[in-house]
Amino acid sequence: MTSVGAEVLSEIHGLANLPQAALENIARSVRTQTYRSCEKLAERGQDADHVCFVISGHLRVLNYSSADRMVRYAALGPGDFFGELAAIDGQPRSATVVAESDCEIAILAADQFQELITTQPEFAFALIQRLASIVHACDERIMDVSSLGPAQRVCLELLRLEEPDPLRSQSWAVYRVPTQANLASTLGTTRETVARVIGRLTSDGVVSRKAKSLYIRDRNRLEALALQA
Known part of the structure:
Protein backbone atom coordinates (compact mmCIF):
# COMPACT_ATOMS: atom_id res chain seq x y z
CA MET A 1 0.00 0.00 0.00
CA SER A 147 -37.61 5.62 -28.80
CA LEU A 148 -34.73 4.46 -31.04
CA GLY A 149 -33.91 1.12 -32.62
CA PRO A 150 -30.55 -0.62 -32.02
CA ALA A 151 -29.03 0.59 -35.31
CA GLN A 152 -30.02 4.17 -34.54
CA ARG A 153 -28.50 3.93 -31.07
CA VAL A 154 -25.19 2.71 -32.51
CA CYS A 155 -25.08 5.61 -34.98
CA LEU A 156 -25.98 8.12 -32.27
CA GLU A 157 -23.30 6.77 -29.94
CA LEU A 158 -20.65 7.18 -32.64
CA LEU A 159 -21.73 10.81 -33.00
CA ARG A 160 -21.45 11.28 -29.23
CA LEU A 161 -17.95 9.79 -29.19
CA GLU A 162 -16.63 11.70 -32.20
CA GLU A 163 -13.86 14.31 -32.02
CA PRO A 164 -12.63 16.75 -34.69
CA ASP A 165 -9.90 15.30 -36.90
CA PRO A 166 -6.88 17.64 -36.38
CA LEU A 167 -5.42 16.68 -39.77
CA ARG A 168 -8.48 17.49 -41.87
CA SER A 169 -10.99 20.32 -41.51
CA GLN A 170 -14.66 19.43 -41.22
CA SER A 171 -13.73 15.83 -40.45
CA TRP A 172 -14.40 13.72 -37.38
CA ALA A 173 -13.17 10.49 -35.85
CA VAL A 174 -13.66 8.23 -32.85
CA TYR A 175 -10.08 7.79 -31.68
CA ARG A 176 -10.69 5.31 -28.90
CA VAL A 177 -13.39 3.02 -30.20
CA PRO A 178 -14.98 0.90 -27.45
CA THR A 179 -15.07 -2.83 -28.07
CA GLN A 180 -18.21 -4.17 -29.71
CA ALA A 181 -19.11 -5.86 -26.42
CA ASN A 182 -18.76 -2.59 -24.49
CA LEU A 183 -20.81 -0.68 -27.06
CA ALA A 184 -23.49 -3.35 -26.89
CA SER A 185 -23.69 -3.23 -23.09
CA THR A 186 -23.80 0.58 -23.14
CA LEU A 187 -26.58 0.69 -25.72
CA GLY A 188 -28.69 -2.18 -24.46
CA THR A 189 -28.23 -4.38 -27.51
CA THR A 190 -26.07 -7.32 -28.62
CA ARG A 191 -22.48 -7.48 -29.84
CA GLU A 192 -23.70 -9.07 -33.07
CA THR A 193 -25.99 -6.11 -33.73
CA VAL A 194 -23.16 -3.63 -33.15
CA ALA A 195 -20.88 -5.59 -35.49
CA ARG A 196 -23.57 -5.73 -38.16
CA VAL A 197 -24.33 -1.99 -37.98
CA ILE A 198 -20.67 -0.90 -38.06
CA GLY A 199 -20.02 -3.37 -40.88
CA ARG A 200 -22.86 -1.87 -42.89
CA LEU A 201 -21.66 1.68 -42.19
CA THR A 202 -18.21 0.67 -43.39
CA SER A 203 -19.40 -1.00 -46.59
CA ASP A 204 -21.62 2.02 -47.35
CA GLY A 205 -18.67 4.40 -46.96
CA VAL A 206 -20.11 6.20 -43.95
CA VAL A 207 -17.17 5.25 -41.71
CA SER A 208 -13.78 3.61 -42.16
CA ARG A 209 -11.56 1.79 -39.69
CA LYS A 210 -7.84 2.42 -39.26
CA ALA A 211 -5.98 0.78 -36.39
CA LYS A 212 -7.95 1.61 -33.22
CA SER A 213 -9.76 4.62 -34.71
CA LEU A 214 -13.01 4.93 -36.63
CA TYR A 215 -13.10 7.79 -39.15
CA ILE A 216 -16.45 9.32 -40.03
CA ARG A 217 -16.47 9.86 -43.80
CA ASP A 218 -20.08 10.98 -44.23
CA ARG A 219 -21.29 12.72 -41.09
CA ASN A 220 -24.54 13.95 -42.65
CA ARG A 221 -25.48 10.39 -43.56
CA LEU A 222 -24.57 9.14 -40.08
CA GLU A 223 -26.79 11.82 -38.52
CA ALA A 224 -29.65 10.92 -40.85
CA LEU A 225 -29.35 7.24 -39.93
CA ALA A 226 -29.31 8.08 -36.21
CA LEU A 227 -32.39 10.29 -36.38
CA GLN A 228 -34.49 8.58 -39.05
CA ALA A 229 -38.07 7.88 -38.05
Missing part, protein backbone atom coordinates in the same frame (compact mmCIF):
# COMPACT_ATOMS: atom_id res chain seq x y z
CA THR A 2 1.37 3.41 -1.01
CA SER A 3 0.53 6.93 0.09
CA VAL A 4 -0.93 9.61 -2.14
CA GLY A 5 -0.12 13.30 -1.87
CA ALA A 6 -2.26 16.43 -1.97
CA GLU A 7 -0.95 17.27 -5.45
CA VAL A 8 -2.25 13.99 -6.85
CA LEU A 9 -5.63 14.43 -5.14
CA SER A 10 -5.96 17.91 -6.66
CA GLU A 11 -6.40 16.14 -10.03
CA ILE A 12 -9.66 14.57 -8.83
CA HIS A 13 -12.79 16.26 -10.17
CA GLY A 14 -14.16 18.64 -7.54
CA LEU A 15 -11.04 18.67 -5.37
CA ALA A 16 -8.87 21.01 -7.45
CA ASN A 17 -10.18 24.21 -5.85
CA LEU A 18 -9.98 23.04 -2.26
CA PRO A 19 -7.57 24.80 0.12
CA GLN A 20 -4.19 23.13 0.44
CA ALA A 21 -4.89 22.29 4.07
CA ALA A 22 -8.07 20.45 3.10
CA LEU A 23 -6.24 18.47 0.42
CA GLU A 24 -3.50 17.53 2.86
CA ASN A 25 -6.13 16.39 5.37
CA ILE A 26 -7.75 14.16 2.73
CA ALA A 27 -4.32 12.79 1.77
CA ARG A 28 -3.77 11.76 5.39
CA SER A 29 -7.20 10.13 5.52
CA VAL A 30 -7.18 8.01 2.37
CA ARG A 31 -5.62 4.62 1.87
CA THR A 32 -4.57 3.43 -1.56
CA GLN A 33 -5.10 0.09 -3.19
CA THR A 34 -4.16 -1.34 -6.58
CA TYR A 35 -6.38 -3.58 -8.71
CA ARG A 36 -5.60 -5.78 -11.69
CA SER A 37 -7.43 -5.62 -15.00
CA CYS A 38 -10.82 -7.43 -14.84
CA GLU A 39 -10.85 -7.33 -11.02
CA LYS A 40 -14.07 -6.17 -9.33
CA LEU A 41 -13.81 -3.07 -7.16
CA ALA A 42 -17.48 -2.95 -6.16
CA GLU A 43 -20.57 -5.07 -6.70
CA ARG A 44 -24.23 -4.09 -6.90
CA GLY A 45 -26.05 -4.78 -3.63
CA GLN A 46 -22.82 -4.82 -1.63
CA ASP A 47 -22.69 -2.86 1.61
CA ALA A 48 -20.39 0.12 1.22
CA ASP A 49 -18.63 2.42 3.66
CA HIS A 50 -16.21 4.30 1.41
CA VAL A 51 -15.72 6.37 -1.74
CA CYS A 52 -13.08 5.53 -4.35
CA PHE A 53 -11.00 8.15 -6.19
CA VAL A 54 -9.37 6.92 -9.41
CA ILE A 55 -5.67 7.83 -9.41
CA SER A 56 -4.70 5.80 -12.48
CA GLY A 57 -6.22 3.24 -14.81
CA HIS A 58 -9.64 2.79 -16.38
CA LEU A 59 -12.81 1.15 -15.09
CA ARG A 60 -16.32 0.41 -16.27
CA VAL A 61 -19.55 0.79 -14.31
CA LEU A 62 -22.14 -1.84 -15.18
CA ASN A 63 -25.23 -3.71 -14.12
CA TYR A 64 -27.29 -6.66 -15.30
CA SER A 65 -30.82 -6.59 -16.68
CA SER A 66 -33.58 -8.99 -15.65
CA ALA A 67 -32.59 -11.06 -18.72
CA ASP A 68 -29.04 -11.25 -17.30
CA ARG A 69 -27.68 -9.00 -20.05
CA MET A 70 -24.80 -6.76 -19.02
CA VAL A 71 -25.59 -3.05 -19.26
CA ARG A 72 -22.66 -0.65 -19.21
CA TYR A 73 -23.46 2.62 -17.40
CA ALA A 74 -20.25 4.58 -17.68
CA ALA A 75 -16.49 4.55 -18.13
CA LEU A 76 -14.23 5.97 -15.43
CA GLY A 77 -10.64 7.15 -15.65
CA PRO A 78 -8.06 9.18 -13.71
CA GLY A 79 -9.73 12.04 -11.86
CA ASP A 80 -13.11 10.31 -11.53
CA PHE A 81 -14.61 8.82 -8.39
CA PHE A 82 -17.43 6.46 -7.48
CA GLY A 83 -19.35 5.29 -4.44
CA GLU A 84 -20.68 8.73 -3.53
CA LEU A 85 -24.35 7.68 -3.56
CA ALA A 86 -23.83 4.85 -1.08
CA ALA A 87 -21.67 7.13 1.08
CA ILE A 88 -24.43 9.76 1.18
CA ASP A 89 -27.54 7.62 1.75
CA GLY A 90 -26.04 4.54 3.39
CA GLN A 91 -27.69 2.20 0.89
CA PRO A 92 -25.90 -0.75 -0.79
CA ARG A 93 -23.95 -0.24 -4.00
CA SER A 94 -26.21 0.55 -6.96
CA ALA A 95 -23.83 -0.80 -9.63
CA THR A 96 -20.83 -3.03 -10.21
CA VAL A 97 -17.41 -1.52 -11.00
CA VAL A 98 -14.76 -3.55 -12.84
CA ALA A 99 -11.19 -2.58 -13.73
CA GLU A 100 -10.52 -2.40 -17.47
CA SER A 101 -6.79 -2.01 -16.81
CA ASP A 102 -4.49 -2.11 -13.82
CA CYS A 103 -5.46 0.82 -11.64
CA GLU A 104 -4.67 2.64 -8.41
CA ILE A 105 -7.49 3.80 -6.16
CA ALA A 106 -7.52 6.17 -3.18
CA ILE A 107 -10.19 5.11 -0.68
CA LEU A 108 -11.92 7.58 1.66
CA ALA A 109 -14.26 6.45 4.45
CA ALA A 110 -17.92 7.42 4.03
CA ASP A 111 -18.05 9.51 7.21
CA GLN A 112 -15.00 11.48 6.09
CA PHE A 113 -16.58 11.98 2.66
CA GLN A 114 -19.71 13.32 4.37
CA GLU A 115 -17.55 15.68 6.42
CA LEU A 116 -15.91 16.87 3.20
CA ILE A 117 -19.34 17.73 1.79
CA THR A 118 -20.45 19.64 4.89
CA THR A 119 -17.21 21.58 5.42
CA GLN A 120 -16.21 22.39 1.82
CA PRO A 121 -19.01 24.20 -0.09
CA GLU A 122 -16.96 24.23 -3.31
CA PHE A 123 -16.78 20.46 -3.31
CA ALA A 124 -20.45 20.12 -2.35
CA PHE A 125 -21.48 22.24 -5.35
CA ALA A 126 -19.15 20.31 -7.68
CA LEU A 127 -20.73 17.09 -6.43
CA ILE A 128 -24.24 18.45 -7.12
CA GLN A 129 -23.15 19.37 -10.66
CA ARG A 130 -21.71 15.90 -11.15
CA LEU A 131 -24.89 14.20 -9.96
CA ALA A 132 -26.98 16.48 -12.18
CA SER A 133 -24.90 15.51 -15.22
CA ILE A 134 -25.42 11.83 -14.38
CA VAL A 135 -29.19 12.35 -14.19
CA HIS A 136 -29.18 14.14 -17.56
CA ALA A 137 -27.12 11.34 -19.14
CA CYS A 138 -29.48 8.71 -17.74
CA ASP A 139 -32.48 10.62 -19.10
CA GLU A 140 -30.87 10.61 -22.55
CA ARG A 141 -30.15 6.88 -22.36
CA ILE A 142 -33.71 6.09 -21.30
CA MET A 143 -35.09 8.19 -24.15
CA ASP A 144 -32.75 6.52 -26.64
CA VAL A 145 -33.66 2.99 -25.57
CA SER A 146 -37.40 3.72 -25.51
Whole structure:
Protein backbone atom coordinates (compact mmCIF):
# COMPACT_ATOMS: atom_id res chain seq x y z
CA MET A 1 0.00 0.00 0.00
CA THR A 2 1.37 3.41 -1.01
CA SER A 3 0.53 6.93 0.09
CA VAL A 4 -0.93 9.61 -2.14
CA GLY A 5 -0.12 13.30 -1.87
CA ALA A 6 -2.26 16.43 -1.97
CA GLU A 7 -0.95 17.27 -5.45
CA VAL A 8 -2.25 13.99 -6.85
CA LEU A 9 -5.63 14.43 -5.14
CA SER A 10 -5.96 17.91 -6.66
CA GLU A 11 -6.40 16.14 -10.03
CA ILE A 12 -9.66 14.57 -8.83
CA HIS A 13 -12.79 16.26 -10.17
CA GLY A 14 -14.16 18.64 -7.54
CA LEU A 15 -11.04 18.67 -5.37
CA ALA A 16 -8.87 21.01 -7.45
CA ASN A 17 -10.18 24.21 -5.85
CA LEU A 18 -9.98 23.04 -2.26
CA PRO A 19 -7.57 24.80 0.12
CA GLN A 20 -4.19 23.13 0.44
CA ALA A 21 -4.89 22.29 4.07
CA ALA A 22 -8.07 20.45 3.10
CA LEU A 23 -6.24 18.47 0.42
CA GLU A 24 -3.50 17.53 2.86
CA ASN A 25 -6.13 16.39 5.37
CA ILE A 26 -7.75 14.16 2.73
CA ALA A 27 -4.32 12.79 1.77
CA ARG A 28 -3.77 11.76 5.39
CA SER A 29 -7.20 10.13 5.52
CA VAL A 30 -7.18 8.01 2.37
CA ARG A 31 -5.62 4.62 1.87
CA THR A 32 -4.57 3.43 -1.56
CA GLN A 33 -5.10 0.09 -3.19
CA THR A 34 -4.16 -1.34 -6.58
CA TYR A 35 -6.38 -3.58 -8.71
CA ARG A 36 -5.60 -5.78 -11.69
CA SER A 37 -7.43 -5.62 -15.00
CA CYS A 38 -10.82 -7.43 -14.84
CA GLU A 39 -10.85 -7.33 -11.02
CA LYS A 40 -14.07 -6.17 -9.33
CA LEU A 41 -13.81 -3.07 -7.16
CA ALA A 42 -17.48 -2.95 -6.16
CA GLU A 43 -20.57 -5.07 -6.70
CA ARG A 44 -24.23 -4.09 -6.90
CA GLY A 45 -26.05 -4.78 -3.63
CA GLN A 46 -22.82 -4.82 -1.63
CA ASP A 47 -22.69 -2.86 1.61
CA ALA A 48 -20.39 0.12 1.22
CA ASP A 49 -18.63 2.42 3.66
CA HIS A 50 -16.21 4.30 1.41
CA VAL A 51 -15.72 6.37 -1.74
CA CYS A 52 -13.08 5.53 -4.35
CA PHE A 53 -11.00 8.15 -6.19
CA VAL A 54 -9.37 6.92 -9.41
CA ILE A 55 -5.67 7.83 -9.41
CA SER A 56 -4.70 5.80 -12.48
CA GLY A 57 -6.22 3.24 -14.81
CA HIS A 58 -9.64 2.79 -16.38
CA LEU A 59 -12.81 1.15 -15.09
CA ARG A 60 -16.32 0.41 -16.27
CA VAL A 61 -19.55 0.79 -14.31
CA LEU A 62 -22.14 -1.84 -15.18
CA ASN A 63 -25.23 -3.71 -14.12
CA TYR A 64 -27.29 -6.66 -15.30
CA SER A 65 -30.82 -6.59 -16.68
CA SER A 66 -33.58 -8.99 -15.65
CA ALA A 67 -32.59 -11.06 -18.72
CA ASP A 68 -29.04 -11.25 -17.30
CA ARG A 69 -27.68 -9.00 -20.05
CA MET A 70 -24.80 -6.76 -19.02
CA VAL A 71 -25.59 -3.05 -19.26
CA ARG A 72 -22.66 -0.65 -19.21
CA TYR A 73 -23.46 2.62 -17.40
CA ALA A 74 -20.25 4.58 -17.68
CA ALA A 75 -16.49 4.55 -18.13
CA LEU A 76 -14.23 5.97 -15.43
CA GLY A 77 -10.64 7.15 -15.65
CA PRO A 78 -8.06 9.18 -13.71
CA GLY A 79 -9.73 12.04 -11.86
CA ASP A 80 -13.11 10.31 -11.53
CA PHE A 81 -14.61 8.82 -8.39
CA PHE A 82 -17.43 6.46 -7.48
CA GLY A 83 -19.35 5.29 -4.44
CA GLU A 84 -20.68 8.73 -3.53
CA LEU A 85 -24.35 7.68 -3.56
CA ALA A 86 -23.83 4.85 -1.08
CA ALA A 87 -21.67 7.13 1.08
CA ILE A 88 -24.43 9.76 1.18
CA ASP A 89 -27.54 7.62 1.75
CA GLY A 90 -26.04 4.54 3.39
CA GLN A 91 -27.69 2.20 0.89
CA PRO A 92 -25.90 -0.75 -0.79
CA ARG A 93 -23.95 -0.24 -4.00
CA SER A 94 -26.21 0.55 -6.96
CA ALA A 95 -23.83 -0.80 -9.63
CA THR A 96 -20.83 -3.03 -10.21
CA VAL A 97 -17.41 -1.52 -11.00
CA VAL A 98 -14.76 -3.55 -12.84
CA ALA A 99 -11.19 -2.58 -13.73
CA GLU A 100 -10.52 -2.40 -17.47
CA SER A 101 -6.79 -2.01 -16.81
CA ASP A 102 -4.49 -2.11 -13.82
CA CYS A 103 -5.46 0.82 -11.64
CA GLU A 104 -4.67 2.64 -8.41
CA ILE A 105 -7.49 3.80 -6.16
CA ALA A 106 -7.52 6.17 -3.18
CA ILE A 107 -10.19 5.11 -0.68
CA LEU A 108 -11.92 7.58 1.66
CA ALA A 109 -14.26 6.45 4.45
CA ALA A 110 -17.92 7.42 4.03
CA ASP A 111 -18.05 9.51 7.21
CA GLN A 112 -15.00 11.48 6.09
CA PHE A 113 -16.58 11.98 2.66
CA GLN A 114 -19.71 13.32 4.37
CA GLU A 115 -17.55 15.68 6.42
CA LEU A 116 -15.91 16.87 3.20
CA ILE A 117 -19.34 17.73 1.79
CA THR A 118 -20.45 19.64 4.89
CA THR A 119 -17.21 21.58 5.42
CA GLN A 120 -16.21 22.39 1.82
CA PRO A 121 -19.01 24.20 -0.09
CA GLU A 122 -16.96 24.23 -3.31
CA PHE A 123 -16.78 20.46 -3.31
CA ALA A 124 -20.45 20.12 -2.35
CA PHE A 125 -21.48 22.24 -5.35
CA ALA A 126 -19.15 20.31 -7.68
CA LEU A 127 -20.73 17.09 -6.43
CA ILE A 128 -24.24 18.45 -7.12
CA GLN A 129 -23.15 19.37 -10.66
CA ARG A 130 -21.71 15.90 -11.15
CA LEU A 131 -24.89 14.20 -9.96
CA ALA A 132 -26.98 16.48 -12.18
CA SER A 133 -24.90 15.51 -15.22
CA ILE A 134 -25.42 11.83 -14.38
CA VAL A 135 -29.19 12.35 -14.19
CA HIS A 136 -29.18 14.14 -17.56
CA ALA A 137 -27.12 11.34 -19.14
CA CYS A 138 -29.48 8.71 -17.74
CA ASP A 139 -32.48 10.62 -19.10
CA GLU A 140 -30.87 10.61 -22.55
CA ARG A 141 -30.15 6.88 -22.36
CA ILE A 142 -33.71 6.09 -21.30
CA MET A 143 -35.09 8.19 -24.15
CA ASP A 144 -32.75 6.52 -26.64
CA VAL A 145 -33.66 2.99 -25.57
CA SER A 146 -37.40 3.72 -25.51
CA SER A 147 -37.61 5.62 -28.80
CA LEU A 148 -34.73 4.46 -31.04
CA GLY A 149 -33.91 1.12 -32.62
CA PRO A 150 -30.55 -0.62 -32.02
CA ALA A 151 -29.03 0.59 -35.31
CA GLN A 152 -30.02 4.17 -34.54
CA ARG A 153 -28.50 3.93 -31.07
CA VAL A 154 -25.19 2.71 -32.51
CA CYS A 155 -25.08 5.61 -34.98
CA LEU A 156 -25.98 8.12 -32.27
CA GLU A 157 -23.30 6.77 -29.94
CA LEU A 158 -20.65 7.18 -32.64
CA LEU A 159 -21.73 10.81 -33.00
CA ARG A 160 -21.45 11.28 -29.23
CA LEU A 161 -17.95 9.79 -29.19
CA GLU A 162 -16.63 11.70 -32.20
CA GLU A 163 -13.86 14.31 -32.02
CA PRO A 164 -12.63 16.75 -34.69
CA ASP A 165 -9.90 15.30 -36.90
CA PRO A 166 -6.88 17.64 -36.38
CA LEU A 167 -5.42 16.68 -39.77
CA ARG A 168 -8.48 17.49 -41.87
CA SER A 169 -10.99 20.32 -41.51
CA GLN A 170 -14.66 19.43 -41.22
CA SER A 171 -13.73 15.83 -40.45
CA TRP A 172 -14.40 13.72 -37.38
CA ALA A 173 -13.17 10.49 -35.85
CA VAL A 174 -13.66 8.23 -32.85
CA TYR A 175 -10.08 7.79 -31.68
CA ARG A 176 -10.69 5.31 -28.90
CA VAL A 177 -13.39 3.02 -30.20
CA PRO A 178 -14.98 0.90 -27.45
CA THR A 179 -15.07 -2.83 -28.07
CA GLN A 180 -18.21 -4.17 -29.71
CA ALA A 181 -19.11 -5.86 -26.42
CA ASN A 182 -18.76 -2.59 -24.49
CA LEU A 183 -20.81 -0.68 -27.06
CA ALA A 184 -23.49 -3.35 -26.89
CA SER A 185 -23.69 -3.23 -23.09
CA THR A 186 -23.80 0.58 -23.14
CA LEU A 187 -26.58 0.69 -25.72
CA GLY A 188 -28.69 -2.18 -24.46
CA THR A 189 -28.23 -4.38 -27.51
CA THR A 190 -26.07 -7.32 -28.62
CA ARG A 191 -22.48 -7.48 -29.84
CA GLU A 192 -23.70 -9.07 -33.07
CA THR A 193 -25.99 -6.11 -33.73
CA VAL A 194 -23.16 -3.63 -33.15
CA ALA A 195 -20.88 -5.59 -35.49
CA ARG A 196 -23.57 -5.73 -38.16
CA VAL A 197 -24.33 -1.99 -37.98
CA ILE A 198 -20.67 -0.90 -38.06
CA GLY A 199 -20.02 -3.37 -40.88
CA ARG A 200 -22.86 -1.87 -42.89
CA LEU A 201 -21.66 1.68 -42.19
CA THR A 202 -18.21 0.67 -43.39
CA SER A 203 -19.40 -1.00 -46.59
CA ASP A 204 -21.62 2.02 -47.35
CA GLY A 205 -18.67 4.40 -46.96
CA VAL A 206 -20.11 6.20 -43.95
CA VAL A 207 -17.17 5.25 -41.71
CA SER A 208 -13.78 3.61 -42.16
CA ARG A 209 -11.56 1.79 -39.69
CA LYS A 210 -7.84 2.42 -39.26
CA ALA A 211 -5.98 0.78 -36.39
CA LYS A 212 -7.95 1.61 -33.22
CA SER A 213 -9.76 4.62 -34.71
CA LEU A 214 -13.01 4.93 -36.63
CA TYR A 215 -13.10 7.79 -39.15
CA ILE A 216 -16.45 9.32 -40.03
CA ARG A 217 -16.47 9.86 -43.80
CA ASP A 218 -20.08 10.98 -44.23
CA ARG A 219 -21.29 12.72 -41.09
CA ASN A 220 -24.54 13.95 -42.65
CA ARG A 221 -25.48 10.39 -43.56
CA LEU A 222 -24.57 9.14 -40.08
CA GLU A 223 -26.79 11.82 -38.52
CA ALA A 224 -29.65 10.92 -40.85
CA LEU A 225 -29.35 7.24 -39.93
CA ALA A 226 -29.31 8.08 -36.21
CA LEU A 227 -32.39 10.29 -36.38
CA GLN A 228 -34.49 8.58 -39.05
CA ALA A 229 -38.07 7.88 -38.05
